[in-house]
């Protein structure tokens with residue numbers, strides 16, 4: 001039986017040398033864990049000696065703390081449970097009917113009134129002067145389609161079933177990984193999983209998803225192919241654990257993100273204090289302050305502190321060695337023909353994603369469609385020669 005800990009006793013442990021928190025009715029000793037919390041020490045200190053259910057539940061799944069800390073860190077129970085109110089939505093939660101959204105551009109416009117300014121900035125911002133971000137879309141306007149004529153198109157034959165990384169899917173489009181799904185909707189990546197399952201599409205799940213892989217993929221009858229996006233952790237043991245969990249959950253590929261060894265300078269995100277939007281994401285402010293670098297409040301930079309910036313070609317063998325038979329290894333964020341060739345020549349990589357992180361990482365990097373043309377010209381084998 002766990003010991004009942006009173007609010008008075010809890011409040012004694014409010015410093016880095018003894019840091020206790022009550023979360024969803026249980027009291028945890030986070031003294032050892034706090035300095036390495038990927039979201040920063042400050043947010044934990046801000047709530048030290050108190051009930052932290054609300055800030056915790058806003059970004060984390062209920063099981064995360066139970067599964068990440070050793071059992072000895074759970075030191076008792078507490079009565080002082082705050083109701084975890086999901087406060088990410090502003091006061092205008094209604095959205096227009098789906099049938100009125102005519103183009104993909106209509107979706108962000110419809111979503112923005114429901115989101116806090118901070119969430120909007122996190123989702124829409126790109127690096128520095130946003131040159132790459134803009135080039136990604138504007139370059140398409142310089143490419144023309146060359147239609148052939150007098151072809152009977154009354155029964156189009158575009159294949160509706162195809163494969164991605166050997167997985168049968170209904171469309172040659174897959175869902176890219178995006179972090180912190182809960183700041184958009186309380187169901188976050190779980191809702192995306194359901195949609196993918198209904199549509200037979202593949203989903204890539206971010207290392208920084210709001211839920212664990214098991215929560216996203218288990219227990220809700222999802223049957224779609226799932227890929228894990230991996231940011232390699234400075235503490236490699238953490239990455240090994242994530243890959244093990246992915247394998248247990250039937251993930252079919254691991255996509256190592258290689259275009260963001262350091263976080264992009266997303267100025268629109270940096271400019272918005274984390275308390276914006278009626279204070280709904282206030283805990284984030286503390287997290288940003290934890291970095292103590294005086295560079296604003298960008299969530300990406302704050303979150304990215306755990307990413308291993310020393311990860312290089314020499315380490316690919318280590319990742320490959322962790323993958324069970326049949327699980328593919330993909331590099332996400334290849335941006336030159338030279339690197340595409342190098343990836344292929346390693347003999348370890350099963351595929352590449354040509355991407356610059358939506359211009360969110362290194363500004364002035366080449367627009368994605370130009371990289372595709374570069375590959376077609378300089379190393380066409382890179383577009384056709386992968387094993388799957």
Ligand code: HEM
Pocket residue numbers: 021023033037038039040043044047052055056059060064065068069180207208209210283284287288299302303
């Ligand atoms: C063992 C327990 C915990 C683990 C393993 C953990 C892990 C993480 C990780 C990996 C992130 C980076 C973003 C993400 O992946 O979602 C993060 C961010 C964050 N964590 Fe925790 N966390 C823990 C406990 C807590 C607690 C107790 C609180 C509440 C006080 C908290 C509040 C936050 C916040 C607010 C962020 C967002 C930071 C930002 O994006 O600015 N976490 N945490």
Ligand SMILES: Cc1cc2nc3c(=O)[nH]c(=O)nc-3n(C[C@H](O)[C@H](O)[C@H](O)COP(=O)(O)O)c2cc1C
Pocket residue numbers: 122123124176177178179206207208229257332354355356357358359360368
């Ligand atoms: C809000 C947001 C969060 C993202 N989070 C991640 C992430 O956690 N990991 C990752 O590899 N890419 C992440 N990305 C980048 C996307 O996966 C994708 O690369 C980007 O939207 C550009 O699309 P493209 O790769 O098809 O060009 C994120 C993008 C956005 C907009």
